[in-house]
Amino acid sequence: MSTIRKRRLLLPLAVAATVGFALTACTGDIANESAEDVDCSEYEEYGTYEGASVTIGGTIVDIEADRLVESWTDFSNCTGIEIDYQGSQEFEAQIAVLAEGGNAPDIGFVPQPGLVERLADGGWLIPASADVEANADEWWTEDWKAYGTVDDVFYGAPLMSNIKGYIWYSPSEFEENGWEIPATLDELRDLSDEIVAAGDHKPWCVGLESGVATGWPGTDWVEDYVLRLQGADYYDQWVTHEIPFNDPGIVEAFDEVGEYLKNEDMVNGGIGDVSTLVTEAFGTAGLPILDGECSLHHQASFYETFWNAEGGDEVTVASNGDVFGFMLPPENAGDPLAVTGGGEIVTAFTDAEEVEVVRTYLSSDTWANNRVSLGGVISANLGVDPENASSELLVQSIEILQNPETTFRFDGSDLMPGAVGADSFWSGIVDWVTGSDTQSVVDAIEASWPSS
């Protein structure tokens, strides 16, 4: 071999080596090597499965996904089950297609009971093992267990939760003006009128824009009002279509919400007039509260992280801080709290021992406490110690969830068929706030309800 030939070989080899080294930095080698010795006594009951691996798909992305992965690292190291999580915002749209093609992940975190039902009807889901069911019975209420149950078959336990129906406000503004936290819906209305009368800004700020899902924050409003005005039984019949969508009770709830959302005096504080509801992104809509241009903002518990959009902790979320939330009150003073909320169901597409072991762990109080301690989320798992939650609001949310007096109902649009819950209900809200009357909107949504 001549020297020229040697040189020709040397360069590509050098390049390949450099690229190889650079790639090791991107891959998980280093993380694997630095896995410390953890105390595995907690995980002994699960046994060890050397070389087993489980893939998980879900809608959770970015920092939330990192925390999720962190929450099962110890379990993974102790049991030897490698867990590979892939988050995608298109997960809900793709999972049925993947399942039908036989390419679904082993486990799917499905955020909608309606979708669980559809996947079960397609025959793609593996019923939960006895261990998972035992955990569900021990750590979750009947309501929550029912969300993973289709036709009396239990397909999966819940994972995390969020509570909707918080009204965000500025505690200092309330104190200065001597406003009380409303205890009934009427008091909330009186408070709003009082702010309107004061005349220096509109009381509510609302944002419904959310890309292809524009309109969903408005469905939360309607669901909250249906649950409070018509009660839990009515709500259950509404989401299962035993009560039609254009029932007078639903119209009433819409009109009550319309008193705020379609009222030029009430919205849109610090943003503009009523027409800006559909252009204002849901993530930024509450921020005028910080400038005193708006006093009230209706959004779920997850909105806590949106106050500091840039990260950091400039805005303090606490009952004596810059902003805090109170639960949308019941209709009559002293009624027990009724809250709507959401969560994920841990479904399985692969029938394997290691998959069930992972599901068992995810439905245990150990995991729930692990994840809640990492911050930013809550779980309805009854074994969670509220004090583990990362903020005052989340502690309060867990206490609401664990209170036996609380009536909890899953977000209605997630329970309805996709044609309504992920399509016509959203677009109906958009039409409604941009001028259509209530009756024609609920009639259109009713007409879109699939026949089968």
Added chain:
Amino acid sequence: MTTEDLVGKILQVVMGLVVFAAIVGLLIFFIDKAPKKGRDYWQLAGFLLPALILVAIGLVWPAIRTTFLAFQDNSGAWSLDNFVWMFTQPAAIRTLINTVIWVLLVPTFATLVGLAYAIFIDKSRGERYFKALVFMPMAISFVGAGIIWRFVYEYRSGDREQIGILNAIVVAFGGEPVQWLQTDPINTILLIVVMIWIQTGFAMVVLSAAIKGIPTEQIEAAQLDGTNAWQRFRNVTVPGIRGSIVVVLTTISIATLKVFDIVRTMTAGNFNTSVVANEMYTQAFRASEVGRGSALALILFVMVLPIIVYNIRILRQQREIR
């Protein structure tokens, strides 16, 4: 993922390529050794079959299955519900009407503007730069264009600073800012403008090349006959490039029928702007109404069909002339 996995994956890719090359090599080897009798047919089959099989798996079978699904409801029973829904629901009818508006406006305007531009800059100084200017939007993806134009139409309420150029102009002339993308029916027209902006460059380039292909003798003869510029354009240029105009019109029409990304990025189909392709995706994947999505896909296919047929016929005629 560890390096070991990565190396494994790279090896898999390499193996796949090697296997593919081996199969093709074997195929060619055997075709070469085909029996003398009917060798042409053996070779024909050998080269055509792989492509035909792939087309059958990837195109023909899905098309047939979509057709079946369009006539089924969610439980798999045969019914015409999906078509009833499509032609009775106001929202669905609006989707069909919007698509028709798109197909009427986009090809017409893109071709007209492209043709006029091509004529005006023909043989001018700096023609290449003028062409590049108009052709540039072609290089932008529809999603990218959608995001750019969303900023153009951006709305801020009256007392705040306008960041959308269109509203900034309106306010500068003392008007009130308008919610462009939320106001029906102007919003559909504004979305159509985006598509025209993208497609004009394509029309201009193709037509410009065709104009240059017209023999100068014809133009000179027309000049000697004392025609003015408009008559020359009407009676010499346009007949000379008729074939190209048809190709441009049909190509843009088909692209327009399939339009999805612009609508999805800019309005997500809200505010009465949805078109068939967008609604098809929404119904099939978001609303999990596969039947309705398939019915819309079928309608789209039916809409494209006459354009394709017309296109092929024109091309045939041209070939006969030559």
